[in-house]
Amino acid sequence: MTQAPRGAADTAAPTDSPVTARPLPALAWAVAALIVAVVLALTFPAWRYSVSYAWSLSANYLLTWGPLVVALAFTAAFWRRFLAFRPTDIYLGIMVGVVARAVGIIVQYLISGRMPGGNLILGGVSGIYIFTAVIAPVVLAPLIEEPFFRGLLQGSLDRVIGPWPALIATSVVFTLVHTIAEGWSVTLIVTLLVYALLAGYVTQQTKRLAPAIIGHAAFNGLAALISWPW
Template sequence: MPHDLPLATPPPVPVAAPVRAPGLVEAILTILAYFALQVGFGVGFKLGTDLLARWFPDAMPDAPDRIILVVMATVALSTWLVVHGVLRRWGPLARSGDALGLGFREPDGQFIAIGAGLGIAAAILGGLLTQWLAGDRAVSQTVTEIADKAHLGMRMALVPVAVLVGPLVEEVLFRGALLARLRVRLGDGWAIAISSVIFGAVHLPDLGWLWYAVPNLILVGVFCGWLRVRSGSIWPAYVAHAANNGLAVMAWFSATAAG
């Protein structure tokens, strides 16, 4: 009889392969690529603006103002390329708050407040630490030395780049890609410590190789790494980083006005 025929078995449902995050080597190479992009774009934009100033001297701003334009364009373009690439490469893990994820998820409001407080605390404590280590020696960054000679409007235009754009790409790289891989290999404590030391060390060229300015940045890295691990989100660390930079910018403007 027809109804006695065996039922056809349904086709097997394919099982999706688990999402794999990039490895530690790729995370480190991504950080190196970001700084290489900064060098490449910086040199290219600098040469371009110098040529335009030579061809159209009356239409181009003075050299210090042009340098700020170069810095702004370099950081903005490098940030977009790196953040876009990292988010695409991590795929679904970008929104994960787990150890392998980048943490692009909404955090609890309390961690945003904690992040703001830790960012301000890092700026104050780090500044005191730097002063103690430096003694009578001056501490400054290459960008601020150049910007001191620029017009006020150009210095104001640099503020969003220093406070909002720079912290974004650095958090994605150090508290996102690098910290994620180190957490899996070494655990949270060592991952925060090592990523913080690397974060401080890579700023040495911009600090004129003044080692006594690095512990300040390591402290920022520790606070941001702790926030990323405890909150499961990258945004509290970003808020802390932005608050720290914002306070530093306020101090820079105050020193410039006093001078």
């Protein structure tokens, strides 16, 4: 009996069940969640200063990630097929995060003439700062955003418009959503787009989310390390 090549198991598409083979309902959930999240993000600045900082912070993450989590919960049968793991995913993810962050540093230096540096924190590093600078971006964001963007959105678009258009469309949407949430700058747009393209590519090639999740954690972790008030 002829054996499959050794690397075939790592790159072959997951076997589809009748549920996971339905991309249109999954895509509909993804689009609806994005619309709700963007609308909430656009209306949030109008009332953010009318509540305490702690409530404002909680509301910011809830409004941004809440619709995505709901969509993931209702489409788990579609995107969970990307949850396999290989040891090489660690290396791939770290490379994605490091390369994308390096591009961001270079772009910032070319535009502003300055390298990124630490933040000035009056009164010391608080628990809220640790949450916003480390826990939320390094732990929570990869676990929520990668299953949504690379698993649900890119995975469903892949079945509808093809792998490369899906990769590009998802990367652009990822960049636009984060620009709306975090503010516009050339450095931010270029850095996010490079990261999204790399994360989308490794997901497309491996059919696994682990490299993108690790890459997202490395990407944001380096930003936290650079901006940490040493």
